[in-house]
Amino acid sequence: MTTRSFSPDRRQLIAGGASALALALTVGPALAQGAPFRIGALNPITGAGSPYGSGMQKMIQAAVAVVNAAGGAGGRMLEVIAEDTQTNPQASVLAAKKLIEVNQVRAILGTWSSGVSLAVAPLTNDADIFLFNTSGAPALSNPPANAKGLLYRFQATNDRFGRAFAEIAVKQGFKRAATMAFNNASGIGNTAGFKRAWEAKGNQVVAEVVYEPNQTSYRAELQRVLAAKPDVIVMGSFLPDTTIILREWFQAGETNKWIIPGWAANPQLITALGADATEGLISVDSVSNETAASFAAFDAAHRTATGQAGIDNVYAAMTWDMVMTLGLAMEAAGPNANTAAINAKIREIANPPGEEVFTFAAAKAALAAGRKINYQGASSILDFDQFGDVTPDFGVFFITKGKLERRYVVKI
Amino acid sequence: MIFWIELVIAGIVSGLVIGLTALSITLVFGIARFPNAAAGDIMTAGAYAALWGHKATGLLIVGGLAGAGVGAALGLAAYWLIFQKLAGRAAVSLLVASIGLGFLIRAVLGVMFGHSQQVFQMPLVRPWRVEGVRVHPQDLTLAAVALAALAVAFGILYLTPVGRRMRAVADDPALARISGISPQRVMTALWLLAGAIAAVAGGILGAKTVVSPEIGWDMLLPAFAAAILGGIGNPLGAAVAGLILGIAQEVATPFVGFTYKLALAFLVMLVVLLVRPRGLFGRIEGVR
Numbered sequence: 209m210t211t212r213s214f215s216p217d218r219r220q221l222i223a224g225g226a227s228a229l230a231l232a233l234t235v236g237p238a239l240a241q242g243a244p245f246r247i248g249a250l251n252p253i254t255g256a257g258s259p260y261g262s263g264m265q266k267m268i269q270a271a272v273a274v275v276n277a278a279g280g281a282g283g284r285m286l287e288v289i290a291e292d293t294q295t296n297p298q299a300s301v302l303a304a305k306k307l308i309e310v311n312q313v314r315a316i317l318g319t320w321s322s323g324v325s326l327a328v329a330p331l332t333n334d335a336d337i338f339l340f341n342t343s344g345a346p347a348l349s350n351p352p353a354n355a356k357g358l359l360y361r362f363q364a365t366n367d368r369f370g371r372a373f374a375e376i377a378v379k380q381g382f383k384r385a386a387t388m389a390f391n392n393a394s395g396i397g398n399t400a401g402f403k404r405a406w407e408a409k410g411n412q413v414v415a416e417v418v419y420e421p422n423q424t425s426y427r428a429e430l431q432r433v434l435a436a437k438p439d440v441i442v443m444g445s446f447l448p449d450t451t452i453i454l455r456e457w458f459q460a461g462e463t464n465k466w467i468i469p470g471w472a473a474n475p476q477l478i479t480a481l482g483a484d485a486t487e488g489l490i491s492v493d494s495v496s497n498e499t500a501a502s503f504a505a506f507d508a509a510h511r512t513a514t515g516q517a518g519i520d521n522v523y524a525a526m527t528w529d530m531v532m533t534l535g536l537a538m539e540a541a542g543p544n545a546n547t548a549a550i551n552a553k554i555r556e557i558a559n560p561p562g563e564e565v566f567t568f569a570a571a572k573a574a575l576a577a578g579r580k581i582n583y584q585g586a587s588s589i590l591d592f593d594q595f596g597d598v599t600p601d602f603g604v605f606f607i608t609k610g611k612l613e614r615r616y617v618v619k620i
Numbered sequence: 621m622i623f624w625i626e627l628v629i630a631g632i633v634s635g636l637v638i639g640l641t642a643l644s645i646t647l648v649f650g651i652a653r654f655p656n657a658a659a660g661d662i663m664t665a666g667a668y669a670a671l672w673g674h675k676a677t678g679l680l681i682v683g684g685l686a687g688a689g690v691g692a693a694l695g696l697a698a699y700w701l702i703f704q705k706l707a708g709r710a711a712v713s714l715l716v717a718s719i720g721l722g723f724l725i726r727a728v729l730g731v732m733f734g735h736s737q738q739v740f741q742m743p744l745v746r747p748w749r750v751e752g753v754r755v756h757p758q759d760l761t762l763a764a765v766a767l768a769a770l771a772v773a774f775g776i777l778y779l780t781p782v783g784r785r786m787r788a789v790a791d792d793p794a795l796a797r798i799s800g801i802s803p804q805r806v807m808t809a810l811w812l813l814a815g816a817i818a819a820v821a822g823g824i825l826g827a828k829t830v831v832s833p834e835i836g837w838d839m840l841l842p843a844f845a846a847a848i849l850g851g852i853g854n855p856l857g858a859a860v861a862g863l864i865l866g867i868a869q870e871v872a873t874p875f876v877g878f879t880y881k882l883a884l885a886f887l888v889m890l891v892v893l894l895v896r897p898r899g900l901f902g903r904i905e906g907v908r
Contacts, residue, residue, distance in 0.1 A: 255735050295735070391879050419878045422838035424637055424828055424866075427630040428873045431623060448737050448830045459756055461746050480739040480830070 242544055244287040247272065247534070248307035248316040250328070251527070255295025256447075257320040263524040264318045264342075265290055266513040267506065271531035271568075274509070278569040282538035282545055286531070289313060295320065297327035304328045308335045314547065315534055318342065318527040322394050329353040336547050340530040342523050344369065345393040349595035358551060360533070360596040362526035362587055364494045366394050366444065368620060370401020372492055372602040373442050373467050375618045377402075378409060380490070382465070386415040386438035388429065388453070390445050398444030398469060414438050419449070426453045427460075434462055443468045451480045458485040467492060470605070475612065483610030495603035495617055496525040496587050501566035502532075506586035522587065529585035533558055536571050536583055558583050559591045625753050627870045633759045633828065635866020636766035640821035641839055642846035642858035643773060644814045650790040650853030651810045652703060654714035659818045659843065661725035662698075663836030666691040666819020667826030668733060674740055680827065683740075684765050687823035688816040694725070695815020699807060722837065729833040737830040762824050769820040770859055773813060777855055782809045790853060841882065842869075845889040851899030861900060 249268040252261035272286045280286065289311045293300035300319065307313045308331060315338035319325040322345035329348070332339040339359050344366040347353055364372075377385055385406060387399040396418060403413050415436035419429045430453060433441060441464060443450065450472040458481070466473075470493025478486050497503050498519065506528045507518035518525060533554060538545060540553040557571070562582035565571035574581050583590060588600035601619050605612040641659060648656040666687035673679075673686030698721055706714050747754040777783040782805070788796040789806045797803060822836050829835065846865045850857025865888060869881050876884070892899060 258736075417878055420881050422835070423881065424634040424825060424839075425630050425870070428627055428870050429878050431626065432874060432878075435623075448832065451737065451739065452829050455744060458744050459747060459758070460754060476736065480737070482744065485744050 242284045245281070245284045245538065246287050246289060246311055246313040247531070248304070248311065248313035249288050249290045249318055249527075250293055250300060250303055250307065250316050251290075251318045252295040252320040252324070253292035255293070257293070257295040260320065260521055260523040261292070261295075263510065263514050263516070263521040264320070264527040267510060267524040267528040268317055268531055270509040270513050271528045271535075274505075275531060275535040275568050278572055281535035281572075282541060282550075283543040284538070286535065293319060293321075293324050295324065297323045300324045301327050301331065304331045308332070308337065313337065315340065317530045317534070318523075320523065322348065325359075326353055329359060332358065338534065338547065338551070340527075340534070342526045344397065346397045347393050349597055354596060357596065358547065360530075360554065360592060362529055362585075362590075362598060363523070364600050364602070365401075365597055366397025367401035367404075368597075368599060369469055369492065369494075369602070370398045370403070370442075370444070371405040371620045372618055373398070373402040374405035374409065375620060376467060376490065376492060376602075376604055377406060377440055377442065378411075379616075379618070380440070380465070382440040383411070384414045384437060384439045385411065385442055386433045386436055386440070387413055387417070387442045388433060388445065389416075389418045389443070390449055391418050391420055395444035395446070399442060402442050402444075421446075421449060423449075423452070425456065427456055429453075430457055430460070434460070434464075438464055440465045440467060442466075443472065445469065445472045447472050447474070447476060451477060454481055454485060454489075466490060469493070470603075473605075473607065473612075478607060478610050478612075486607045486610065489607045491605040491607060491612060492602055493605070494522055494588075494600040495614075496522055497585055497589060497601075500584050500586065500589075502529075502584055503586040505567055518586070525585070525587035529583075529587045529590055532568055532571075532583060532585070533590065535568055536575070536581070539572055539575055555592050557581050558585075622752050624871065627874075628867055629753070629755065629759065631867030631870035632863060633763055633766075633866070634870065635863035636763055636770075637821050637825050637828070637839070637862075638842050638846050638866050639859040639862020640766060640769060640817055640824070641843035642850060642862045643770070643855055644818040644821070645843055646847045646850065646853055646855060646858040647786075647810060647814045647817075649847065650855075651786055652714070652807065654711040654718070655844070656718045656814070657715060657840065658698065658718040658722040658725065659814070660836035660838070660840035661722040661729075662691055662694050662815055662818040663822030663825065663839060664729060664831075664833060665694055665725055665836075666822035667831045667835060668729060669819065670823030671738060671740060671826060671831050674827075680740075680742075680761060680765065683827075684769070684820055684823050687819040688769075691819020691822070692812045692816040694819070695811035695813075696808065698815070699811040703811075704807070726833050726837065733833070735833060737832045739830050740827045742827070758827075762827060765820065766824055769817060773817055774855065776809075776813060782806070786810055786813075842885040845885040848889050849892050849899055851901040854899065854901045857899055857901035 249265050251265040272288050276285050291303040317340045319341045322343040325341040325343040333356050342363040389395040389399040415433045417429045467490045470491050473491035506525050510518035536557040537550045537553040540557050541549045560582045562580035564584050565581045571581050588598050601617050603614050604616050605614050645659050669690035670683035670687035674683030747756045785801045785806050846862040847858050850861030873881050
């Protein structure tokens with residue numbers, strides 16, 4: 209499955225190419241068009257991530273078209289090679305190998321689940337190329353996964369999700385919180401982040417359970433937690449285990465509330481359990497930078513490419529920003545920059561201080577004029593910390609009559 | 621006290637699933653003489669068939685029968701296409717072939733139904749209170765299905781001529797053969813029965829949890845532990861050991877911690893192999 213980059217408007221591309229050529233002629237041979245800079249779009253087209261994957265991939269292609277229409281980045285055009293992770297670490301390793309060895313891509317963009325990103329990271333590190341991901345596991349922040357500082361995460365870490373859960377629990381007036389975590393880095397990351405933030409606010413976690421996947425029943429785990437009479441149970445969980453736990457909880461006739469990550473408390477969960485059992489569940493997911501001009505540009509591209517509103521796919525906004533970030537860093541680093549030189553520019557163009565910019569063309573013009581820029585993304589304000597992590601805002605959804613209803617947004 | 625009784629009830633239902641799977645494994649081991657690693661994936665196929673049957677009619681019993689039918693067909697196909705051809709080879713060749721068969725079934729199910737979870741759409745009902753103990757009607761239904769399957773399986777084994785022949789082959793294949801028992805017919809009966817039992821277990825598991833292509837594979841370890849605990853090749857032992865393991869897993873977790881639930885199955889297997897290799901009900905078996 210290989211698609212090449214294309215411009216939606218041939219005339220625009222020719223115009224862009226012509227202006228780049230004109231620029232090259234005026235400035236001299238140093239800015240001559242190099243070979244295209246290849247990007248691997250490695251997204252979950254099939255498997256558990258399939259609701260998001262094709263939108264993510266289309267937005268990489270759309271963003272590349274925007275960059276190329278503005279004359280490319282660092283004197284080079286971008287080219288996309290698309291692959292499917294199948295939301296499966298083994299399949300993604302094969303696809304990443306192919307992208308690196310056959311297609312010789314210089315960056316891999318848009319890996320989705322933590323298992324996939326952790327599996328692909330050693331390959332991109334060995335090849336000395338970028339890996340921009342949308343996964344939550346805390347392990348992606350540090351070595352060995354992020355040994356060379358070439359990993360950038362456009363989604364919130366599980367720890368930040370946990371902090372958001374604590375904000376919400378306070379806002380909802382909960383007093384007796386308990387936690388249940390799936391026994392992996394992501395699940396425990398959520399509840400550990402919650403516990404730290406919750407206790408820092410002077411509260412106590414009344415019961416905590418870490419459970420194993422693939423159980424026929426979670427009744428013993430539930431009884432342990434419920435014995436502490438919590439008013440809310442905070443989850444670090446995934447869809448299948450959440451389905452079983454909530455079914456058993458509802459059948460036991462309990463009435464406490466739940467705070468659950470958005471990838472577990474989603475429309476599939478409502479389908480599985482019905483409107484009654486899911487009424488009042490609080491589902492938390494990161495939300496895009498919806499009021500920014502960059503989001504408007506993304507939203508328009510998303511509607512053109514998929515026919516759906518950009519707000520429906522937070523991950524697609526992240527992959528859009530991946531291309532913009534990479535393009536601007538290439539532009540700032542200058543022609544024929546190597547990975548290290550581009551890497552050195554990523555925080556420079558994305559973080560404050562600097563002129564806030566929202567589109568590639570405007571940002572490129574500001575760079576050309578010698579000004580320091582601070583790209584404001586469609587997915588978040590996109591300021592990377594020393595680990596390459598960002599801090600998006602979080603949407604708080606209540607399940608009401610079988611529908612996810614967003615009530616408010618929290619910032620951490 | 622109520623807390624513990626409720627845990628035991630939850631354990632019985634889990635234990636019946638483990639016991640049924642262990643019964644399927646132990647039958648194959650006793651008669652065809654190899655550990656069948658495809659049992660878990662036959663369970664999964666049974667779960668999808670039961671899901672389909674339940675969706676079409678809304679009746680759990682139809683789902684169970686659909687599962688049993690598909691499982692029996694799958695067992696028979698596995699015998700005709702693979703295990704018959706490998707008859708007489710070392711047990712390890714058959715084991716490896718069964719692992720391959722498991723992969724194949726899982727992959728086909730993944731392609732046919734996708735990897736996202738599906739559920740039995742059953743109304744969620746509140747439990748009955750019996751002397752303060754919560755009893756879930758759904759648990760009772762599933763336990764009844766499991767007990768019915770066990771009754772049919774033991775009826776076939778102990779009350780029918782083909783069952784007697786199967787037990788004769790399990791006891792001593794050479795003696796059975798010179799007594800005029802056709803191994804082919806016994807094998808056919810074995811695979812029909814073993815496939816159907818595993819598939820019913822899968823259907824119950826799917827109704828209790830969620831249905832996805834990996835559910836059966838994940839049950840394989842506790843099922844093997846139960847088969848060993850019960851004395852490998854001993855049908856009654858497998859069923860009883862499954863129950864013991866299911867109850868032990870639920871009741872022990874408040875003490876040992878929930879992350880060690882599965883480790884308990886390992887531990888049981890280890891202790892049995894070290895202390896009493898013939899299992900609870902098995903007899904000492906010489907190398908033939």
